[in-house]
Amino acid sequence: VDEKDGQAAALGYKADSSKVDGKKYAAHKAEQNCGNCALFQGKAGDKAGGCPLFAGKNVAAAGWCSAYAKKG
Ligand code: SF4
Numbered sequence: 001v002d003e004k005d006g007q008a009a010a011l012g013y014k015a016d017s018s019k020v021d022g023k024k025y026a027a028h029k030a031e032q033n034c035g036n037c038a039l040f041q042g043k044a045g046d047k048a049g050g051c052p053l054f055a056g057k058n059v060a061a062a063g064w065c066s067a068y069a070k071k072g
Pocket of ligand 1: 013033034035037038039040041051052053059063064065066067068069
């Protein structure tokens with residue numbers, strides 16, 4: 001998904017978790033990324049995978065958005 005896509009922008013999605021605006025998203029932590037988010041649909045080790053918030057599109061395993069939920 002493109003970071004500028006309406007839904008992605010609204011959720012503060014970045015393909016690189018380290019580029020997330022920490023002032024705007026104080027809940028963001030460095031170790032959080034799509035790859036360890038409960039909503040990520042890719043397999044462990046996949047560089048990208050689906051996310052129910054972005055139907056039909058892939059998110060980067062190294063990415064992050066404000067709907068992040070810790071897996072497990
Ligand atoms: Fe990534 Fe999780 Fe946000 Fe989906 S909900 S974009 S997997 S952080």
